[in-house]
Every structure is written in C-alpha cells, then in structure tokens.
Amino acid sequence: xxxxxxxxxxxxxxxxxxxxxxxxxxxxxxxxxxxxxxxxxxxxxxxxxxxxxxxxxxxxxxxxxxxxxxxxxxxxxxxxxxxxxxxxxxxxxxxxxxxxxxxxxxxxxxx
Amino acid sequence: xxxxxxxxxxxxxxxxxxxxxxxxxxxxxxxxxxxxxxxxxxxxxxxxxxxxxxxxxxxxxxxxxxxxxxxxxxxxxxxxxxxxxxxxxxxxxxxxxxxxxxxxxxxxxxxxxxxxxx
Numbered sequence: 001x002x003x004x005x006x007x008x009x010x011x012x013x014x015x016x017x018x019x020x021x022x023x024x025x026x027x028x029x030x031x032x033x034x035x036x037x038x039x040x041x042x043x044x045x046x047x048x049x050x051x052x053x054x055x056x057x058x059x060x061x062x063x064x065x066x067x068x069x070x071x072x073x074x075x076x077x078x079x080x081x082x083x084x085x086x087x088x089x090x091x092x093x094x095x096x097x098x099x100x101x102x103x104x105x106x107x108x109x110x111x
Numbered sequence: 112x113x114x115x116x117x118x119x120x121x122x123x124x125x126x127x128x129x130x131x132x133x134x135x136x137x138x139x140x141x142x143x144x145x146x147x148x149x150x151x152x153x154x155x156x157x158x159x160x161x162x163x164x165x166x167x168x169x170x171x172x173x174x175x176x177x178x179x180x181x182x183x184x185x186x187x188x189x190x191x192x193x194x195x196x197x198x199x200x201x202x203x204x205x206x207x208x209x210x211x212x213x214x215x216x217x218x219x220x221x222x223x224x225x226x227x228x229x
Contacts, residue, residue, distance in 0.1 A: 043202060043220040
C-alpha cells in the first residue's frame with residue numbers, strides 16, 4: 001500500500017526566505033506526482049504536476065523536483081510571501097489511477 | 112472558464128438520514144474523482160469515473176456509500192443512513208484525460224461540501 005509522508009508538518013518562516021518542503025513515498029511505481037495548496041475552508045489548487053519520466057517542473061517562484069527511485073520529491077519556494085501561507089500537499093498517482101495524498105505541511109510566512 | 116463546482120457547500124443532517132452531494136466537473140473533462148477529508152486525517156480517495164468505463168469504487172468505506180455519473184458529466188455521491196463518522200469535507204475533482212503523460216493528467220478540485228452529521 002502506498003504511503004506518502006511530508007516533512008515538516010508545520011513551518012514558520014519570515015517573509016523573503018527561500019524554503020523547501022519534503023515529500024516521500026514508499027512505492028516508486030508512480031505515474032505522476034502533484035503538489036497542491038489548500039487554503040483554510042477551501043478546496044485544493046494544483047501547483048505543479050511532474051510525470052514519472054520528469055525530474056522537475058517550475059512555475060514562477062515554485063520549483064518541484066522528483067527522484068522516483070528514492071521515492072522523494074521537494075517543493076522549493078523562492079522569496080516567500082505572506083500570501084504563500086497555506087497547507088501544501090503532495091500526492092502521487094499509482095496504477096490504480098487514484099491520488100494518494102501526503103499528510104501536508106502547514107506553512108506560515110510572517111511579515 | 113468555470114471550474115469544478117459542488118453543492119451544497121455545507122450540509123447538516125441527523126444521524127440515520129440519507130444525503131446527496133453533487134459535483135459538476137469542468138466541461139469536457141472525462142475523469143471525475145471523489146475524495147474525503149476528515150478532521151485530523153488526510154485526504155482519502157473514494158471513487159473514480161473515467162468515460163464509460165466501470166467506476167473504480169475501491170475507496171468507498173462501506174456499502175452505505177454510492178455514486179453515479181450521469182451522461183458523463185454531473186456526479187452524485189449518496190450516503191445512506193449517515194453516521195457521525197461520515198462527518199467530513201467531501202471533495203470532487205476532474206481531469207481532462209488522465210494517463211496521457213501530460214498536463215491533461217492534472218486534477219482540478221472543487222471547493223468541497225462540508226457534511227456534519229449530528
């Protein structure tokens with residue numbers, strides 16, 4: 001059974017800092033990995049999707065990497081802003097077509 | 112264009128009653144997913160529809176849960192004889208064409224329905 005873990009569970013950083021969120025998964029037989037953000041009381045917003053054959057994806061200040069063989073992904077956020085405060089979730093798609101979600105990292109960017 | 116919509120946004124019901132939750136996917140998306148997010152727990156998969164294929168129901172927690180997708184578009188998740196442990200946020204997502212190896216795999220989520228069973 002696929003298990004997805006995210007470290008740290010919570011993170012507080014001052015505005016302007018660069019930060020890294022970590023995601024690990026136990027079964028490397030994945031089809032893709034997706035990073036989402038969730039704001040309180042709202043649904044999920046897709047940030048980046050990395051196919052299993054890719055190593056990284058970039059969107060603006062966000063960069064996600066994937067090392068499928070070691071079962072790891074990182075989300076790098078450059079020059080953090082208070083608006084980046086949210087819960088960040090990684091999720092992997094396996095052969096069963098469904099997403100298996102991580103436990104999430106709650107990020108707080110302070111002024 | 113319009114995103115995934117869900118209704119109602121909030122539902123409060125009494126234990127033992129049946130509830131129906133609705134999801135309108137993005138127009139043209141062939142795949143539709145239901146997930147559940149319980150307090151203190153992560154998101155868990157419930158059911159997946161892809162085109163005219165038989166749905167993947169492997170995530171449904173009990174036979175009180177069922178879902179259908181009419182005309183390849185709107186989906187309804189039904190919970191019969193609700194229990195307090197059914198209280199959660201139910202999220203629906205859709206994707207254009209999954210498993211193509213491209214951006215069409217991306218799942219887009221609705222705002223969710225918060226279900227409270229008293």
